[in-house]
Amino acid sequence: MSQWKMAPTKATFTAILLAVATISAATALEEIPKFLQICDASMETEKFEQCAIESISKLQPYLQTGVEKYNIPSLEPLKLKRLKFNPATGLRMQAKNLNIYQASNFKINKLKFNLDNLHLQLDVFLPNILIEAQYDINGKILLLPVYGSGNLHVNASNCIGACTIQGKRYTDSEGVEKVHISEFGMKITVGKATFKIDNLFNGDKVLGDIINSAINNNLDLFLIELLPLLEDVLSNAFNHTANKIVEHFSFAQLFPNYPENRTGSGRLRQ
């Protein structure tokens, strides 16, 4: 008789163990850290978008410093080894050891987030992007021969960055549904920019000033070359950071109460 008593107890014990194991597997996901404000996905679109704006703004200080625990690198400064440009025929310019500052200093102008297809359109205002680098220049600017190497300072102010971000849901190796960013495009328009090139002609100030003003009067030629590179550096950095943040959490943690079945189709909301 006692065997009959034992058996269900054992079974219950096993069931409890299994339940505990299942629960702890389900909670093996990390808890949402303080720096990440989560938005209730059942809110109406406008409120959800407002919450998303706040959420990104609250992240900004962490983007500046990075977060070691989550392998989130600091955005200050962004680094680029080398870039070459030919702003005009007969003029070669190279820059190396570029440091790009203030990419984390932005203000969100507009945010459109379609939760159903995870498409995010984000316009940010970047008041001041600064680039410090070493340059090397050789050739002619407006028929004037020019050569030199030294420090280059670029100040691009009142920039708008229009970001097109595509997220994708996927199931990870443990069967947890997650999100990653599959595309991150960024178009930058610059309000005002200045280039300052030190030490042209081995430091001849008069000639150096002439060339600097020639460059600044023909800045479009330089910006056309520079902007696509800047867009690449910034979008890669933002993309990398965003993926580093979301990879730790499940879709359900990031978008709680997402109305999966609102239209019965599983993914679509009206």
Ligand SMILES: *[C@@H]1O[C@H](CO)[C@@H](O)[C@H](O)[C@H]1NC(C)=O
């Ligand atoms: C960059 O340019 C803006 C606007 O012209 C100016 O306010 C700012 O002080 C400049 N920053 C640096 C570091 O030169």
Ligand SMILES: *[C@@H]1O[C@H](CO)[C@@H](O)[C@H](O)[C@H]1NC(C)=O
């Ligand atoms: C964004 O990051 C993901 C994951 O690291 C990568 O697969 C994708 O190619 C990146 N896209 C861009 C535009 O950088």
